Amino acid sequence: xxxxxxxxxxxxxxxxxxxxxxxxxxxxxxxxxxxxxxxxxxxxxxxxxxxxxxxxxxxxxxxxxxxxxxxxxxxxxxxxxxxxxxxxxxxxxxxxxxxxxxxxxxxxxxxxxxxxxxxxxxxxxxxxxxxxxxxxxxxxxxxxxxxxxxxxxxxxxxxxxxxxxxxxxxxxxxxxxxxxxxxxxxxxxxxxxxxxxxxxxxxxxxxxxxxxxxxxxxxxxxxxxxxxxxxxxxxxxxxxxxxxxxxxxxxxxxxxxxxxxxxxxxxxxxxxxxxxxxxxxxxxxxxxxxxxxxxxxxxxxxxxxxxxx
Amino acid sequence: xxxxxxxxxxxxxxxxxxxxxxxxxxxxxxxxxxxxxxxxxxxxxxxxxxxxxxxxxxxxxxxxxxxxxxxxxxxxxxxxxxxxxxxxxxxxxxxxxxxxxxxxxxxxxxxxxxxxxxxxxxxxxxxxxxxxxxxxxxxxxxxxxxxxxxxxxxxxxxxxxxxxxxxxxxxxxxxxxxxxxxxxxxxxxxxxxxxxxxxxxxxxxxxxxxxxxxxxxxxxxxxxx
Numbered sequence: 205x206x207x208x209x210x211x212x213x214x215x216x217x218x219x220x221x222x223x224x225x226x227x228x229x230x231x232x233x234x235x236x237x238x239x240x241x242x243x244x245x246x247x248x249x250x251x252x253x254x255x256x257x258x259x260x261x262x263x264x265x266x267x268x269x270x271x272x273x274x275x276x277x278x279x280x281x282x283x284x285x286x287x288x289x290x291x292x293x294x295x296x297x298x299x300x301x302x303x304x305x306x307x308x309x310x311x312x313x314x315x316x317x318x319x320x321x322x323x324x325x326x327x328x329x330x331x332x333x334x335x336x337x338x339x340x341x342x343x344x345x346x347x348x349x350x351x352x353x354x355x356x357x358x359x360x361x362x363x364x365x366x367x368x369x370x371x372x373x374x375x376x377x378x379x380x381x382x383x384x385x386x387x388x389x390x391x392x393x394x395x396x397x398x399x400x401x402x403x404x405x406x407x408x409x410x411x412x413x414x415x416x417x418x419x420x421x422x423x424x425x426x427x428x429x430x431x432x433x434x435x436x437x438x439x440x441x442x443x444x445x446x447x448x449x450x451x452x453x454x455x456x457x458x459x460x461x462x463x464x465x466x467x468x469x470x471x472x473x474x475x476x477x478x479x480x481x482x483x484x485x486x487x488x489x490x491x492x493x494x495x496x497x498x499x500x501x502x503x504x505x506x507x508x509x510x511x512x513x
Numbered sequence: 514x515x516x517x518x519x520x521x522x523x524x525x526x527x528x529x530x531x532x533x534x535x536x537x538x539x540x541x542x543x544x545x546x547x548x549x550x551x552x553x554x555x556x557x558x559x560x561x562x563x564x565x566x567x568x569x570x571x572x573x574x575x576x577x578x579x580x581x582x583x584x585x586x587x588x589x590x591x592x593x594x595x596x597x598x599x600x601x602x603x604x605x606x607x608x609x610x611x612x613x614x615x616x617x618x619x620x621x622x623x624x625x626x627x628x629x630x631x632x633x634x635x636x637x638x639x640x641x642x643x644x645x646x647x648x649x650x651x652x653x654x655x656x657x658x659x660x661x662x663x664x665x666x667x668x669x670x671x672x673x674x675x676x677x678x679x680x681x682x683x684x685x686x687x688x689x690x691x692x693x694x695x696x697x698x699x700x701x702x703x704x705x706x707x708x709x710x711x712x713x714x715x716x717x718x719x720x721x722x723x724x725x726x727x728x729x730x731x732x733x734x735x736x737x738x
Contacts, residue, residue: 456629456648459591459609475569475590476550489569489588491609491628494648 206367206380207233207353208460210441210471211481212448212500218467218482223344227336229470229477230351234332236473237353240366241335242327244376244443247346249322253283254300254373256293257317257324258307259363263289266312277306288338289363290317290326297321300373315364316401320374322347322445327366347502350443352378358386359404369410371399372417374445377410380458380473381437389433409434413442427451427497441471447501456494463487469500514542524551531581534560550590555583558600575602578619594621597638610647613640616657622711629666632659635676641711651678652688660707662715670723678723679704681715692726 209229213219226243260266263286271284274293283294295303300319307314318325326339332353336342352367359365368376383389386405389412394400398411398418412433416426423444430440430451439458442449450471452460463470463478465487472478475489492498517527527545534540543564548554552571555564558581566574569587579598588606597616604612607625614630616638623631623640629647632640637657645663652668654676664682671688677700678691687693704717730736 454648456610461609474550474571475588476571479549489606491607494629 205236205355207236207473207477208378208380208439208441208471209233209351209473209477210349210378210443210448210450212348212469213467214469215467219347220345222346222349223340224342225481226349226351227342228480229472230332230336230341230353232477232479233351233353233473237355238331239356239361240327240329240354240363241332241352242325242354242366242368242378243336243339243341243349243351244318244323244325244368244370244378245341245344245346245349246322246374246443246445247324247344250294252297253294254297254319254321255324256295256300256303256319257290257326258293259290259315259317259328260312261289261363262312263291266310266314267291270314273310274303274306278302287326287340289328290339292324318368318370318376320370320445323370323374323376323443325368325370325376327352327368328363329361329366348443348448350376350378350441350448358382358406359402362402364402365404367406368443369404369407371407371410372414374443375410375414375417376443377406377413378441379406379409380439381453383409383434383436383438385435405436409438409440423447423449424497424499427499431495439473444501447499449497449499450492451497452492452494454495460492461489462492462498463489514544515540516544516546518546519549519551519554520547524554528553528556531555531558531560531562531564534558534562536560538562548587552590555581558583569606578602588625589623594619594638597621607644608642613638616640618657620707620710624712626663632657632676635659639707641707641713643711643713645682648685649688651676654678658703658707660704660711660713660720662708662713670725672729673725675725677703679720680723681720684721684723687723690726690729691723694722694724696720696722 367378383405386408559579563582565584571590575583594602611630613621626644631650648666668688670691
């Protein structure tokens with residue numbers, strides 16, 4: 205089943221409220237996906253730096269002394285902010301691959317959650333309310349964010365199988381549905397040099413979009429092409445540094461509701477995820493059309509393009 | 514009039530209270546406040562009562578309805594009035610996918626748009642949509658009437674049996690074995706009555722009728738057991 209929520213703020217005054225609003229929306233979607241939860245928050249920018257969020261099942265050993273180890277190995281200062289099982293590492297932009305190689309050599313395994321200038325992804329196995337509390341999501345501020353509650357069908361219930369998936373800088377994807385051609389596509393994308401960590405179908409969807417954009421497609425174009433190249437059921441919500449997009453497969457079995465006011469654009473798998481948003485009573489509420497790409501960003505006007513099914 | 518605040522009373526208790534209303538109840542008018550998109554509101558009613566839901570509803574509102582009138586003062590989630598047997602369901606806003614699916618009787622009125630699979634496998638229900646409907650509507654529809662004052666999406670009436678489909682606007686595409694048919698006086702009579710009961714001022718003469726060409730495998734007697 206799975207639940208998706210998303211919130212893109214137009215009104216800066218709501219930015220300190222982003223984490224609190226998204227947490228409420230996420231918890232409402234618990235009965236669509238109680239086995240794991242995750243949230244992607246686009247927060248503050250760190251000039252010339254990249255934020256890498258990493259995770260460990262044994263954070264007390266894995267993160268102790270990590271700052272020194274990394275500084276020595278990378279030859280430059282890095283920042284570290286531990287949040288329960290996750291840690292946000294701040295590194296000079298352009299050194300992400302170097303960091304990944306260093307982390308792979310460590311004795312205690314440390315996993316990559318996300319990378320980007322503003323993006324931070326937190327995800328774990330467990331009830332959404334527990335996951336949100338664990339990382340104090342409600343206290344976070346930001347410009348936009350996406351959350352997911354998972355009811356697994358295609359691969360194991362693990363931290364790495366939880367959504368959102370991040371495969372490129374500041375890019376993330378959440379998914380409700382199941383892809384049926386992910387095995388063949390995974391092999392193809394790996395041959396093209398795209399890093400794919402798990403056997404999860406959604407990660408292949410995220411990697412596909414990253415691959416398209418590396419080849420010059422805009423996010424909108426990548427989403428349109430996904431309608432041709434991905435087989436299966438999907439409602440996708442994607443996040444980029446400045447925007448937020450939605451696409452549903454042509455059959456559109458997986459539910460989706462959107463709401464827009466002067467202050468925000470919101471997405472929910474069900475209307476009940478949106479009911480506590482400010483001004484929802486007078487918001488424009490609609491169901492996104494099948495096989496249609498919707499996109500909002502901070503410097504442009506809303507757009508959508510239709511693709512024949 | 515009885516009013517229940519769904520913030521205060523659990524969904525199960527709300528539905529149990531409505532189920533307790535017998536044929537002869539004198540508490541005939543009910544208002545449900547703060548539905549907040551909850552699932553299965555006013556499901557399985559079987560009494561001549563009128564229930565008004567003040568807001569938008571989640572999955573399966575007014576499912577399996579018999580006798581009752583349910584007014585939704587907002588939009589409805591997936592499967593509204595699914596398997597309705599009799600009575601009336603009126604939605605002021607839009608309806609999500611498979612509105613009125615498998616319905617055996619009664620009248621479902623959607624004043625906004627309905628999304629995909631509206632009236633799928635309908636078995637006698639009458640559905641009037643003031644706006645547009647989405648793809649695969651009336652798939653395998655067996656009997657009853659689907660009236661669409663706006664446009665219809667792709668694959669309308671795929672593999673349908675004896676249901677009548679009336680569309681005023683455009684049809685993006687017809688499904689397998691669905692064809693446009695002649696509008697005869699008896700059809701105009703049915704349509705006029707339905708539009709009136711649904712509070713639509715659309716002119717019956719502006720509609721086209723669609724139905725089954727009866728060419729699929731199951732319509733050939735030689736394929737019968």
